[in-house]
């Protein structure tokens with residue numbers, strides 16, 4: 001028997017790249033050596049100190065029971081200390097932090113927490129798909145805000161019409177940005193805060209790449225560094241990319257206490273908190289942040305420079321940024337994002353993510369991930385260079 005999906009699930013637009021997936025599968029079956037530059041998932045292992053803490057805590061029977069939906073006290077304290085040390089932001093561990101099953105979960109559930117059917121949510125285009133899909137699941141309507149290269153992929157608030165600004169319940173933002181790799185300065189977060197305060201909108205800032213950067217000159221700031229930001233928003237700080245913990249499913253949201261409380265109220269009705277041993281391990285990661293991130297950044301910097309040099313040689317242009325694990329690259333003249341991705345797969349057995357997967361404004365670009373070994377990265381770009 002085939003059961004009819006709910007309308008909300010069924011209304012997800014058909015997957016644009018099913019055709020590409022078909023080709024990948026076929027080529028793999030035929031024995032081609034496929035290299036994927038499409039994976040936004042670190043290949044470097046979780047640091048030992050975090051794994052050791054998990055082992056220790058997993059052994060303690062006190063951690064075997066239901067966790068709180070609002071988060072473990074030890075993690076909330078570690079989060080507060082981390083925000084102070086890393087961003088010089090004061091966070092009250094009792095009322096301004098919640099732990100999440102990853103930022104993806106928090107972002108999806110924030111829509112159920114605040115959005116009524118028919119209500120408006122603002123989300124950038126291109127962007128991480130969950131902003132839009134979470135809103136749709138909750139019955140809301142996403143109004144997209146184009147991110148343009150000529151504006152360094154920052155949200156241009158003058159481009160949001162008054163009606164949408166007045167109607168909006170939530171605005172999503174994400175810097176350093178996936179997929180474009182663009183960073184932003186404190187001045188941008190101040191504009192975002194002013195816009196949200198003026199229109200009484202909840203800011204949901206997705207800080208998934210805040211600690212992946214090439215040098216001090218582009219060290220990211222937090223949304224919560226902006227004056228009065230806590231009055232109008234929260235920040236999702238994911239441990240996934242920074243600490244190579246994508247599989248652990250742990251993240252925190254910090255900021256506006258009333259929004260945090262409401263999100264916790266929603267969550268307590270649909271989940272119980274993350275395994276306490278994982279939360280202790282996350283606290284360990286945050287406590288040891290300073291020693292842990294430089295090693296990651298060394299690897300990504302080396303790969304970023306390598307790939308950029310090779311792209312320069314081939315003559316493919318890309319957005320220059322020292323942030324994130326991505327390189328946002330322009331499709332050559334005469335191709336669409338999808339047709340170029342298909343060409344690379346056909347002729348070079350290399351998978352890239354078409355920019356249009358992140359929204360219509362991503363058309364004309366593709367995303368390269370720096371999450372495979374240096375050798376494989378080199379080989380992939382080498383193969384691309386032989387295609388045209």
Ligand SMILES: *Cc1c(COP(=O)(O)O)cnc(C)c1O
Pocket residue numbers: 040101102103104105128174178206208238239240241246250251
């Ligand atoms: C990877 C990613 C996430 C996922 O975070 P989790 O904490 O693993 O759920 C969230 N936002 C963006 C923009 C990402 O790229």
